[in-house]
Amino acid sequence: MATQVDNSASTGAGRVAPPSFWSGVWQNHAPGYLFLLPWLIGFLxxxxxxxxxxxxxxxxxFDLLTAPRWAGLDNxxxxxxxxxxFVASMRVTFTFVIFSVPLKLAFALGVALLLNRGMRGLSIYRALFYLPSLLGASVAxxxxxxxxxxxxxxxxxxLANFGIQGPSWISNPNTSLWTLIILxxxxxxxxxxxxxxxxxxxxxxMYEAASLDGASKWRQFWKITLPMLTPVVFFNAIIQTIEAFKSFTPSFIISGGTGGPINSTLFYTLYLYNEAFGFFRMGYASALAWVLLAIVAAFTAFSFLTSKFWVHYDD
Incomplete structure (x- = not known):
């Protein structure tokens, strides 16, 4: 009886405990986690x-000079x-978004339709037309x-060559925002x-079949081109709207950082910048930033919820 107990004890002592789940994961994926470590440190x-x-x-x-003081919902x-x-900056920003994004997308689609005709030197035209997107947000x-x-x-x-006396477009509150929209x-x-x-x-x-059925170019655009492009339109609309809400450099440079005249070019981001680095109201600027995040998130969520009614995929 004692011999059986000793044998069982020795047999149990010789067994190797199975590795835990996390140790197995680490052994299998340790190199990947090590390569991701610099990115994880930067992300966190x-x-x-x-x-x-x-x-x-x-x-x-919070004013950067003293410790933050809890204010609750005061900001x-x-x-x-x-x-x-804040109201003025919201009005200017929404006006800018409402007019600049549709006009930009319509103009971009029109140029894309022209370039899609298979003209010679397409790569050169494509590079030339893309150049403003690379330079447009620069200070210069x-x-x-x-x-x-x-x-x-x-x-x-x-305009003077045609006898027209134009205003100072930048200094006129009725036209200053439109110069930024054109930009x-x-x-x-x-x-x-x-x-x-x-x-x-x-x-x-699809175009060949439509031509055989007698469909005009205009009807082909509305019945074939535009429906098939709705996923691309959806993507461009979201990206360009977010970029429009984030627009800062043109307003800052053209208005001299004031958002004038009469706050006509006071973008939301410019107002946020002035509150943070002009008046050192970092707490209030942080609240402004979170409201902007909420606005962009709400627009994006609304776009995705309504996309099922007008965005057509392969099915």
Whole structure:
């Protein structure tokens, strides 16, 4: 009996315990995690960390010089009830988005349709049309745009040849925002390239069948081209709307950082920048940033919810 117990004890002692689940995962994926470690450190330290810090600061009064003081919902209450500049910046930003995004997409689609005809030197035209998208957000282009639409700028010099006395487009509150909208539309290269790629994916036999049935070019566009391009339109609309809400450099350079005249070019991002780095109201600027995030998120969610009614995929 004692011998059996000793044998069983020795047999149990010789067994190797099976590895735990997490140790098995680590052994199988350790090299991958090590390669991901620099990105994870950057993501947690440079993205998630600042986001959580900003969310906390939005409930405080913080001026960069003293420690944050808890303020609860004061920043948000002031924003929605007692801040005329917030209302002005929202009005300017939504006007900019509502007009610039559809005009840019329409212009980009029109150019893409022209380039899709198989003209010679397509790669050269494509690069030339894409160039404004690379340069449009730069400080140099914003300075050039300010000179073009100044009182003695190129636009007024051209109008003077026809006997028309043009205003100072930048200094006039009725036209200053439209100069920025034109600048945004001029940067149509990025959606144009995407539209052109989408046009190349439409089967040509659909157009041939429509031509045999007597459909005009205009009817082919509305019944074939546009429905088949709706996924591309959906993608471009979301990307360009987010970029429009984030627009900052043109307004900052052309208005001199003031958003003038009479707050007519006071973009939301410019107002946020002035509150943060002009008046050092970091807590209030953080609250402004989170409201902008909520607006963009709401628009994106609405776009995805309504896409099932007008975006047509292969099925």
């Amino acid at each position: 330290g440079l993205t998630i960390g600042p986001i959580l810090t900003s969310f906390y600061l939005s409930f405080t009064h 948000y209450m002031r924003m929605f009830t007692n801040d005329p500049k 282009i914003a300075i050039l745009w300010r000179q073009i639409f100044a009182g003695n700028g190129l636009v007024n010099q051209l 945004a539309v001029w940067q149509f290269g990025s959606p144009m390239i995407i539209f052109l790629a989408g046009l190349r994916q439409i089967p040509q036999d």
